Amino acid sequence: MKYRSNWKWAVAALVMVAAIAGTGCKKKGVDPFPASNAVADWQKTSETRVFAAKDLWQYIDGDAEQYISAGVVSTSTSDYKYKGELEVTVDVYTMGNAAGARKILETGQSTDAKVVQLGDAGIAYAQSVIFRKGSYLVRIVAYESAPDAPQALLALAHGLEAKL
Protein backbone atom coordinates (compact mmCIF):
# COMPACT_ATOMS: atom_id res chain seq x y z
CA MET A 1 0.00 0.00 0.00
CA LYS A 2 2.80 2.38 0.95
CA TYR A 3 4.50 1.77 -2.42
CA ARG A 4 1.23 2.46 -4.25
CA SER A 5 0.72 5.76 -2.34
CA ASN A 6 4.24 6.94 -3.17
CA TRP A 7 3.67 6.15 -6.82
CA LYS A 8 0.55 8.40 -6.85
CA TRP A 9 2.49 11.26 -5.27
CA ALA A 10 5.25 10.87 -7.81
CA VAL A 11 2.79 11.03 -10.71
CA ALA A 12 1.09 14.07 -9.22
CA ALA A 13 4.44 15.82 -8.81
CA LEU A 14 5.39 15.02 -12.40
CA VAL A 15 2.08 16.41 -13.65
CA MET A 16 2.62 19.62 -11.68
CA VAL A 17 6.19 20.03 -12.96
CA ALA A 18 5.03 19.40 -16.52
CA ALA A 19 2.21 21.91 -16.13
CA ILE A 20 4.52 24.60 -14.78
CA ALA A 21 7.16 23.90 -17.42
CA GLY A 22 4.50 23.84 -20.12
CA THR A 23 3.17 27.23 -19.08
CA GLY A 24 6.67 28.64 -19.08
CA CYS A 25 7.42 27.28 -22.52
CA LYS A 26 4.19 28.62 -23.90
CA LYS A 27 4.98 32.15 -22.68
CA LYS A 28 8.57 32.03 -23.75
CA GLY A 29 7.90 30.82 -27.27
CA VAL A 30 4.58 32.56 -27.82
CA ASP A 31 3.67 33.34 -31.43
CA PRO A 32 1.01 36.05 -31.23
CA PHE A 33 0.50 36.42 -34.96
CA PRO A 34 -2.67 34.80 -36.34
CA ALA A 35 -2.21 32.81 -39.52
CA SER A 36 -3.97 33.92 -42.68
CA ASN A 37 -7.75 33.71 -42.35
CA ALA A 38 -7.52 32.75 -38.69
CA VAL A 39 -9.29 36.08 -38.34
CA ALA A 40 -11.87 36.51 -41.10
CA ASP A 41 -10.61 38.34 -44.21
CA TRP A 42 -7.14 38.94 -42.78
CA GLN A 43 -4.09 37.63 -44.61
CA LYS A 44 -0.61 37.54 -43.09
CA THR A 45 1.55 38.99 -45.85
CA SER A 46 5.07 38.88 -44.44
CA GLU A 47 7.37 36.77 -42.39
CA THR A 48 7.61 37.70 -38.74
CA ARG A 49 10.73 39.70 -37.95
CA VAL A 50 12.14 39.86 -34.45
CA PHE A 51 14.39 42.56 -33.04
CA ALA A 52 16.24 42.29 -29.74
CA ALA A 53 16.25 45.47 -27.66
CA LYS A 54 19.78 46.36 -28.73
CA ASP A 55 18.79 46.12 -32.40
CA LEU A 56 15.44 47.88 -32.15
CA TRP A 57 16.85 51.06 -33.71
CA GLN A 58 17.16 49.13 -36.97
CA TYR A 59 13.38 48.95 -37.03
CA ILE A 60 12.29 52.18 -35.39
CA ASP A 61 15.32 54.43 -35.35
CA GLY A 62 14.65 57.53 -33.30
CA ASP A 63 11.74 55.90 -31.49
CA ALA A 64 13.52 52.92 -29.97
CA GLU A 65 14.76 54.84 -26.94
CA GLN A 66 11.35 55.19 -25.32
CA TYR A 67 10.78 51.43 -25.54
CA ILE A 68 14.24 50.68 -24.23
CA SER A 69 13.74 53.01 -21.28
CA ALA A 70 10.47 51.20 -20.55
CA GLY A 71 12.29 47.86 -20.51
CA VAL A 72 11.57 46.31 -23.91
CA VAL A 73 13.05 42.83 -24.28
CA SER A 74 12.22 42.15 -27.92
CA THR A 75 9.91 43.29 -30.69
CA SER A 76 8.15 41.15 -33.27
CA THR A 77 6.53 42.58 -36.35
CA SER A 78 4.52 41.32 -39.26
CA ASP A 79 2.37 42.76 -42.05
CA TYR A 80 -1.25 41.90 -42.79
CA LYS A 81 -3.78 42.77 -45.43
CA TYR A 82 -7.53 43.03 -45.00
CA LYS A 83 -9.69 41.84 -47.90
CA GLY A 84 -6.63 42.15 -50.12
CA GLU A 85 -6.57 45.92 -49.82
CA LEU A 86 -6.04 47.53 -46.43
CA GLU A 87 -2.39 47.15 -45.44
CA VAL A 88 -1.41 47.11 -41.80
CA THR A 89 1.64 46.44 -39.68
CA VAL A 90 1.40 44.65 -36.35
CA ASP A 91 4.10 45.22 -33.74
CA VAL A 92 4.25 43.13 -30.58
CA TYR A 93 6.59 44.53 -27.95
CA THR A 94 7.60 42.11 -25.22
CA MET A 95 8.41 44.28 -22.26
CA GLY A 96 10.23 43.23 -19.09
CA ASN A 97 7.04 43.56 -17.07
CA ALA A 98 3.48 44.87 -17.21
CA ALA A 99 4.53 48.28 -15.91
CA GLY A 100 6.65 48.83 -19.01
CA ALA A 101 3.73 48.03 -21.30
CA ARG A 102 1.50 50.37 -19.28
CA LYS A 103 4.03 53.17 -19.47
CA ILE A 104 4.15 53.06 -23.27
CA LEU A 105 0.39 52.78 -23.67
CA GLU A 106 -0.30 55.72 -21.41
CA THR A 107 2.25 58.01 -23.04
CA GLY A 108 1.05 60.50 -25.60
CA GLN A 109 -2.50 59.40 -26.22
CA SER A 110 -4.34 61.63 -28.62
CA THR A 111 -7.53 63.34 -27.48
CA ASP A 112 -9.61 61.26 -29.90
CA ALA A 113 -8.46 57.98 -28.35
CA LYS A 114 -11.35 55.60 -27.79
CA VAL A 115 -11.13 53.09 -24.94
CA VAL A 116 -11.73 49.51 -26.08
CA GLN A 117 -12.05 46.19 -24.23
CA LEU A 118 -8.82 44.50 -25.15
CA GLY A 119 -6.35 42.74 -22.87
CA ASP A 120 -5.64 44.70 -19.70
CA ALA A 121 -6.28 48.03 -21.44
CA GLY A 122 -6.66 49.21 -24.98
CA ILE A 123 -7.35 52.25 -27.13
CA ALA A 124 -8.42 52.64 -30.72
CA TYR A 125 -8.26 55.32 -33.37
CA ALA A 126 -9.59 55.40 -36.91
CA GLN A 127 -6.40 53.78 -38.25
CA SER A 128 -4.79 52.10 -35.28
CA VAL A 129 -5.34 49.98 -32.20
CA ILE A 130 -3.00 49.71 -29.23
CA PHE A 131 -3.44 47.41 -26.25
CA ARG A 132 -1.47 45.77 -23.51
CA LYS A 133 -1.81 42.36 -21.95
CA GLY A 134 0.58 41.41 -19.17
CA SER A 135 4.04 42.35 -20.35
CA TYR A 136 2.98 42.57 -23.99
CA LEU A 137 2.19 45.77 -25.83
CA VAL A 138 0.54 45.41 -29.24
CA ARG A 139 0.30 48.15 -31.84
CA ILE A 140 -1.67 47.71 -35.08
CA VAL A 141 -1.39 50.46 -37.67
CA ALA A 142 -3.25 50.80 -40.97
CA TYR A 143 -1.65 52.82 -43.75
CA GLU A 144 -4.90 54.14 -45.15
CA SER A 145 -8.24 55.08 -43.78
CA ALA A 146 -11.29 53.04 -44.77
CA PRO A 147 -14.86 52.97 -43.50
CA ASP A 148 -14.56 49.41 -42.23
CA ALA A 149 -11.01 49.79 -40.91
CA PRO A 150 -11.88 50.39 -37.24
CA GLN A 151 -13.94 47.21 -36.92
CA ALA A 152 -11.49 45.18 -38.96
CA LEU A 153 -8.56 46.35 -36.83
CA LEU A 154 -10.44 45.44 -33.67
CA ALA A 155 -11.16 41.96 -35.00
CA LEU A 156 -7.47 41.42 -35.73
CA ALA A 157 -6.58 42.79 -32.30
CA HIS A 158 -8.86 40.23 -30.66
CA GLY A 159 -7.17 37.53 -32.70
CA LEU A 160 -3.80 38.64 -31.36
CA GLU A 161 -5.05 38.98 -27.81
CA ALA A 162 -6.31 35.42 -27.84
CA LYS A 163 -2.82 34.17 -28.68
CA LEU A 164 -1.01 36.10 -25.95
Place this chain on the structure above:
Amino acid sequence: MGSRRDFLKAAATGALALGAQSKLGFAAVVDQQAGKSKVVVARDAALHGPGARLDAKRAADLLDRAITAYTGRNHPVEAWKQIVPKAKVIGLKVNGVGNRGVSTHLELVLALCERLQQAGVRAGDILVWDRSNEALESAGFTINTDPSRIRCYGNDTAGYEQLPTIQGSVKVNLTRILTRECDMVINMPILKDHDLVGVTFSLKNMYGVIERPAELHANNCDPALADLCSIPVVRQKVRFTVGDAISSVYEKGPVFHPEYLWHPNALIVGADPVAVDHTAAQMLARKRAEVGLPPVEAVGRPARYLVTAADQAHRLGVNDPRRINLLEV
Protein backbone atom coordinates in the same frame (compact mmCIF):
# COMPACT_ATOMS: atom_id res chain seq x y z
CA MET B 1 43.77 57.73 -56.91
CA GLY B 2 46.76 55.69 -55.87
CA SER B 3 45.58 53.54 -53.00
CA ARG B 4 42.53 52.77 -50.98
CA ARG B 5 43.94 54.85 -48.14
CA ASP B 6 44.40 57.78 -50.54
CA PHE B 7 40.83 57.34 -51.67
CA LEU B 8 39.49 57.39 -48.14
CA LYS B 9 41.52 60.44 -47.32
CA ALA B 10 40.21 62.22 -50.40
CA ALA B 11 36.67 61.15 -49.65
CA ALA B 12 36.88 62.35 -46.09
CA THR B 13 38.23 65.73 -47.08
CA GLY B 14 35.72 66.10 -49.87
CA ALA B 15 38.37 66.35 -52.57
CA LEU B 16 36.49 63.84 -54.68
CA ALA B 17 33.49 66.10 -54.68
CA LEU B 18 35.37 69.08 -55.98
CA GLY B 19 35.14 67.76 -59.50
CA ALA B 20 31.41 67.54 -59.10
CA GLN B 21 30.70 71.14 -58.26
CA SER B 22 27.34 72.21 -59.50
CA LYS B 23 26.46 75.79 -60.15
CA LEU B 24 24.81 75.90 -56.74
CA GLY B 25 27.78 75.07 -54.56
CA PHE B 26 27.75 75.70 -50.83
CA ALA B 27 29.23 79.14 -51.49
CA ALA B 28 26.01 79.96 -53.26
CA VAL B 29 23.87 78.83 -50.35
CA VAL B 30 23.67 82.38 -49.14
CA ASP B 31 22.37 84.71 -51.82
CA GLN B 32 25.30 87.02 -52.40
CA GLN B 33 23.17 90.02 -53.29
CA ALA B 34 20.68 89.84 -50.49
CA GLY B 35 23.02 88.22 -47.98
CA LYS B 36 20.26 85.74 -47.29
CA SER B 37 19.59 82.04 -47.83
CA LYS B 38 16.78 81.40 -50.22
CA VAL B 39 14.10 78.88 -49.28
CA VAL B 40 11.02 78.14 -51.34
CA VAL B 41 7.84 76.69 -49.86
CA ALA B 42 5.48 75.50 -52.59
CA ARG B 43 1.97 74.44 -51.64
CA ASP B 44 -1.00 72.79 -53.29
CA ALA B 45 -4.01 72.30 -51.05
CA ALA B 46 -5.51 69.84 -53.55
CA LEU B 47 -2.48 67.56 -53.55
CA HIS B 48 -4.44 64.75 -51.97
CA GLY B 49 -7.40 63.45 -53.89
CA PRO B 50 -10.30 61.25 -52.80
CA GLY B 51 -9.38 58.76 -50.09
CA ALA B 52 -6.38 60.91 -49.13
CA ARG B 53 -4.41 59.48 -52.04
CA LEU B 54 -1.60 61.64 -53.35
CA ASP B 55 -2.21 62.96 -56.86
CA ALA B 56 1.05 62.12 -58.68
CA LYS B 57 0.48 64.65 -61.45
CA ARG B 58 -0.12 67.46 -58.99
CA ALA B 59 2.96 66.42 -57.00
CA ALA B 60 5.07 66.65 -60.17
CA ASP B 61 3.58 70.05 -60.96
CA LEU B 62 4.34 71.22 -57.43
CA LEU B 63 7.96 70.15 -57.81
CA ASP B 64 8.17 72.14 -61.06
CA ARG B 65 6.70 75.18 -59.39
CA ALA B 66 9.11 74.93 -56.46
CA ILE B 67 12.25 74.56 -58.55
CA THR B 68 11.41 77.25 -61.08
CA ALA B 69 10.63 79.64 -58.24
CA TYR B 70 13.91 78.76 -56.58
CA THR B 71 16.09 79.19 -59.64
CA GLY B 72 14.16 81.94 -61.38
CA ARG B 73 14.05 79.85 -64.56
CA ASN B 74 10.85 79.56 -66.54
CA HIS B 75 11.21 75.89 -67.38
CA PRO B 76 11.84 73.15 -64.79
CA VAL B 77 14.30 71.28 -67.01
CA GLU B 78 16.42 74.40 -67.34
CA ALA B 79 16.16 74.84 -63.60
CA TRP B 80 17.52 71.35 -62.94
CA LYS B 81 20.30 71.88 -65.46
CA GLN B 82 21.35 74.80 -63.30
CA ILE B 83 21.50 72.60 -60.20
CA VAL B 84 22.93 69.24 -61.26
CA PRO B 85 26.33 68.70 -62.85
CA LYS B 86 26.60 66.90 -66.18
CA ALA B 87 27.70 63.29 -66.51
CA LYS B 88 27.76 62.66 -62.82
CA VAL B 89 26.02 60.21 -60.52
CA ILE B 90 23.23 61.92 -58.63
CA GLY B 91 22.08 60.34 -55.38
CA LEU B 92 18.60 60.96 -54.06
CA LYS B 93 18.70 60.36 -50.31
CA VAL B 94 15.16 59.52 -49.31
CA ASN B 95 13.81 58.58 -45.89
CA GLY B 96 11.88 55.36 -45.32
CA VAL B 97 11.86 55.24 -41.53
CA GLY B 98 8.10 55.85 -41.45
CA ASN B 99 7.27 52.93 -43.74
CA ARG B 100 4.40 53.52 -46.13
CA GLY B 101 2.74 55.84 -43.68
CA VAL B 102 5.12 58.77 -43.60
CA SER B 103 8.18 58.33 -45.78
CA THR B 104 9.47 60.32 -48.74
CA HIS B 105 6.74 59.93 -51.34
CA LEU B 106 7.52 57.65 -54.24
CA GLU B 107 5.50 59.91 -56.54
CA LEU B 108 7.75 62.87 -55.72
CA VAL B 109 10.92 60.84 -56.24
CA LEU B 110 9.68 59.57 -59.61
CA ALA B 111 8.83 63.12 -60.67
CA LEU B 112 12.33 64.28 -59.78
CA CYS B 113 13.91 61.31 -61.59
CA GLU B 114 11.92 62.25 -64.70
CA ARG B 115 13.08 65.85 -64.60
CA LEU B 116 16.71 64.88 -63.97
CA GLN B 117 16.67 62.63 -67.03
CA GLN B 118 15.17 65.42 -69.09
CA ALA B 119 17.99 67.60 -67.82
CA GLY B 120 20.53 65.15 -69.21
CA VAL B 121 21.23 62.75 -66.36
CA ARG B 122 21.34 59.12 -67.50
CA ALA B 123 18.84 56.84 -65.78
CA GLY B 124 21.66 54.64 -64.49
CA ASP B 125 23.35 57.70 -63.01
CA ILE B 126 20.45 58.28 -60.66
CA LEU B 127 20.68 56.37 -57.40
CA VAL B 128 17.76 56.47 -55.00
CA TRP B 129 18.97 55.36 -51.61
CA ASP B 130 18.39 55.05 -47.92
CA ARG B 131 20.06 53.20 -45.08
CA SER B 132 18.65 49.77 -45.94
CA ASN B 133 16.82 47.87 -48.64
CA GLU B 134 14.20 47.03 -46.08
CA ALA B 135 13.52 50.70 -45.32
CA LEU B 136 13.20 51.44 -49.03
CA GLU B 137 10.88 48.54 -49.70
CA SER B 138 8.72 49.33 -46.70
CA ALA B 139 8.31 52.85 -48.11
CA GLY B 140 7.16 51.46 -51.46
CA PHE B 141 10.40 51.55 -53.48
CA THR B 142 11.63 48.65 -55.57
CA ILE B 143 15.22 47.56 -55.17
CA ASN B 144 17.24 47.68 -58.41
CA THR B 145 20.98 47.40 -58.91
CA ASP B 146 20.86 47.21 -62.73
CA PRO B 147 23.03 50.15 -63.88
CA SER B 148 21.06 50.58 -67.09
CA ARG B 149 18.05 51.80 -65.12
CA ILE B 150 17.45 54.11 -62.18
CA ARG B 151 19.15 52.37 -59.32
CA CYS B 152 17.62 51.97 -55.88
CA TYR B 153 19.23 50.25 -52.94
CA GLY B 154 20.32 50.69 -49.37
CA ASN B 155 23.59 51.09 -47.55
CA ASP B 156 23.42 47.38 -46.77
CA THR B 157 23.91 46.63 -50.46
CA ALA B 158 26.75 49.12 -50.99
CA GLY B 159 28.47 48.62 -47.64
CA TYR B 160 30.28 51.06 -45.39
CA GLU B 161 33.83 52.35 -45.34
CA GLN B 162 35.91 50.17 -43.06
CA LEU B 163 37.89 53.07 -41.67
CA PRO B 164 35.87 55.47 -39.55
CA THR B 165 35.70 59.18 -40.19
CA ILE B 166 36.19 61.44 -37.20
CA GLN B 167 34.70 64.91 -37.08
CA GLY B 168 34.28 66.79 -33.83
CA SER B 169 32.37 64.54 -31.46
CA VAL B 170 31.53 61.84 -33.98
CA LYS B 171 33.38 58.78 -35.20
CA VAL B 172 31.35 57.14 -37.95
CA ASN B 173 31.56 54.70 -40.80
CA LEU B 174 30.13 56.36 -43.89
CA THR B 175 28.16 54.54 -46.54
CA ARG B 176 30.05 53.90 -49.75
CA ILE B 177 27.06 55.23 -51.63
CA LEU B 178 28.08 58.65 -50.40
CA THR B 179 31.85 58.26 -50.47
CA ARG B 180 32.29 56.28 -53.69
CA GLU B 181 29.15 56.12 -55.80
CA CYS B 182 27.54 59.55 -55.83
CA ASP B 183 29.07 62.77 -57.09
CA MET B 184 26.24 64.89 -55.81
CA VAL B 185 23.34 64.16 -53.49
CA ILE B 186 19.92 65.72 -53.50
CA ASN B 187 18.52 65.36 -50.02
CA MET B 188 14.87 64.25 -49.99
CA PRO B 189 13.79 64.09 -46.36
CA ILE B 190 10.25 64.04 -45.05
CA LEU B 191 9.08 66.47 -42.41
CA LYS B 192 8.23 64.83 -39.09
CA ASP B 193 8.05 65.46 -35.41
CA HIS B 194 10.93 63.63 -33.73
CA ASP B 195 10.94 62.06 -30.31
CA LEU B 196 14.57 63.03 -29.68
CA VAL B 197 15.29 66.20 -31.64
CA GLY B 198 11.92 67.88 -31.99
CA VAL B 199 11.88 67.99 -35.75
CA THR B 200 13.51 65.86 -38.42
CA PHE B 201 14.12 67.07 -41.94
CA SER B 202 17.21 67.64 -44.09
CA LEU B 203 20.06 67.58 -41.55
CA LYS B 204 18.64 64.68 -39.56
CA ASN B 205 18.21 62.69 -42.77
CA MET B 206 21.99 62.42 -42.84
CA TYR B 207 21.79 59.87 -40.03
CA GLY B 208 21.03 57.54 -42.92
CA VAL B 209 24.55 57.87 -44.33
CA ILE B 210 26.25 56.15 -41.39
CA GLU B 211 26.34 52.63 -40.07
CA ARG B 212 25.11 53.04 -36.49
CA PRO B 213 22.99 56.18 -36.18
CA ALA B 214 21.63 55.16 -32.79
CA GLU B 215 25.03 55.88 -31.28
CA LEU B 216 24.58 59.59 -32.04
CA HIS B 217 21.31 60.13 -30.19
CA ALA B 218 22.58 61.54 -26.90
CA ASN B 219 21.72 65.10 -25.81
CA ASN B 220 19.10 65.63 -28.51
CA CYS B 221 21.74 64.62 -31.11
CA ASP B 222 23.72 67.72 -30.27
CA PRO B 223 26.46 68.37 -31.29
CA ALA B 224 26.64 65.00 -33.08
CA LEU B 225 24.23 65.94 -35.85
CA ALA B 226 26.01 69.18 -36.75
CA ASP B 227 29.37 67.43 -36.52
CA LEU B 228 28.19 64.66 -38.83
CA CYS B 229 26.93 67.15 -41.42
CA SER B 230 30.25 68.97 -41.20
CA ILE B 231 32.22 65.99 -42.49
CA PRO B 232 33.64 67.42 -45.72
CA VAL B 233 32.29 64.71 -47.99
CA VAL B 234 28.80 65.21 -46.54
CA ARG B 235 29.01 68.98 -46.68
CA GLN B 236 30.26 69.06 -50.24
CA LYS B 237 28.24 66.32 -51.88
CA VAL B 238 24.87 66.86 -50.25
CA ARG B 239 24.15 70.08 -52.05
CA PHE B 240 20.44 70.59 -52.38
CA THR B 241 17.25 69.70 -50.53
CA VAL B 242 13.92 68.83 -52.05
CA GLY B 243 12.05 68.47 -48.79
CA ASP B 244 8.85 66.47 -48.69
CA ALA B 245 6.27 68.17 -46.49
CA ILE B 246 3.40 66.57 -48.36
CA SER B 247 2.45 64.43 -45.38
CA SER B 248 3.79 64.49 -41.87
CA VAL B 249 3.25 63.51 -38.26
CA TYR B 250 3.14 66.40 -35.80
CA GLU B 251 3.58 64.22 -32.71
CA LYS B 252 5.12 60.84 -31.79
CA GLY B 253 7.47 60.84 -34.76
CA PRO B 254 9.58 59.71 -36.41
CA VAL B 255 7.56 56.50 -36.81
CA PHE B 256 4.09 56.53 -38.30
CA HIS B 257 1.27 57.26 -35.89
CA PRO B 258 -1.81 57.79 -38.04
CA GLU B 259 -3.61 59.58 -35.22
CA TYR B 260 -1.12 62.41 -35.68
CA LEU B 261 -1.05 62.37 -39.48
CA TRP B 262 -1.20 65.74 -41.13
CA HIS B 263 -1.03 66.90 -44.75
CA PRO B 264 0.87 70.20 -45.09
CA ASN B 265 0.71 69.58 -48.88
CA ALA B 266 4.00 71.39 -49.36
CA LEU B 267 7.55 71.09 -50.63
CA ILE B 268 10.40 72.98 -49.02
CA VAL B 269 13.44 73.42 -51.26
CA GLY B 270 16.77 75.14 -50.93
CA ALA B 271 20.53 74.77 -50.88
CA ASP B 272 20.95 75.84 -47.25
CA PRO B 273 19.95 72.84 -45.12
CA VAL B 274 19.80 74.86 -41.92
CA ALA B 275 17.50 77.48 -43.42
CA VAL B 276 15.36 74.71 -44.92
CA ASP B 277 15.16 72.97 -41.54
CA HIS B 278 14.39 76.22 -39.75
CA THR B 279 11.50 76.78 -42.14
CA ALA B 280 10.28 73.22 -41.63
CA ALA B 281 10.53 73.55 -37.86
CA GLN B 282 8.39 76.69 -37.98
CA MET B 283 5.78 74.86 -40.05
CA LEU B 284 5.66 72.04 -37.52
CA ALA B 285 5.53 74.47 -34.59
CA ARG B 286 2.51 76.23 -36.10
CA LYS B 287 0.70 72.92 -36.52
CA ARG B 288 1.42 71.86 -32.94
CA ALA B 289 0.15 75.18 -31.65
CA GLU B 290 -2.96 74.89 -33.82
CA VAL B 291 -3.91 71.55 -32.24
CA GLY B 292 -2.98 72.66 -28.73
CA LEU B 293 0.25 70.74 -28.29
CA PRO B 294 3.13 72.39 -26.44
CA PRO B 295 6.24 73.45 -28.38
CA VAL B 296 8.83 70.70 -28.69
CA GLU B 297 11.16 72.79 -26.53
CA ALA B 298 8.65 72.60 -23.70
CA VAL B 299 8.59 68.79 -23.76
CA GLY B 300 12.33 68.31 -23.57
CA ARG B 301 13.24 67.83 -27.19
CA PRO B 302 14.44 71.13 -28.59
CA ALA B 303 15.96 71.16 -32.07
CA ARG B 304 19.15 72.58 -30.61
CA TYR B 305 21.13 71.05 -33.45
CA LEU B 306 19.88 73.90 -35.64
CA VAL B 307 21.67 76.44 -33.47
CA THR B 308 24.83 74.35 -33.43
CA ALA B 309 24.71 73.80 -37.20
CA ALA B 310 24.59 77.55 -37.73
CA ASP B 311 27.34 78.43 -35.25
CA GLN B 312 30.79 79.64 -36.22
CA ALA B 313 32.33 76.22 -35.68
CA HIS B 314 30.01 74.50 -38.16
CA ARG B 315 28.65 77.14 -40.54
CA LEU B 316 26.29 74.76 -42.30
CA GLY B 317 23.79 77.50 -42.99
CA VAL B 318 21.65 80.09 -41.28
CA ASN B 319 18.81 79.69 -38.81
CA ASP B 320 18.10 83.37 -38.31
CA PRO B 321 14.80 84.22 -40.04
CA ARG B 322 16.15 87.68 -40.82
CA ARG B 323 18.77 85.97 -42.97
CA ILE B 324 16.35 83.70 -44.79
CA ASN B 325 14.71 84.83 -47.99
CA LEU B 326 11.51 82.82 -47.74
CA LEU B 327 9.51 82.62 -50.93
CA GLU B 328 6.06 81.01 -50.74
CA VAL B 329 4.45 79.95 -53.99
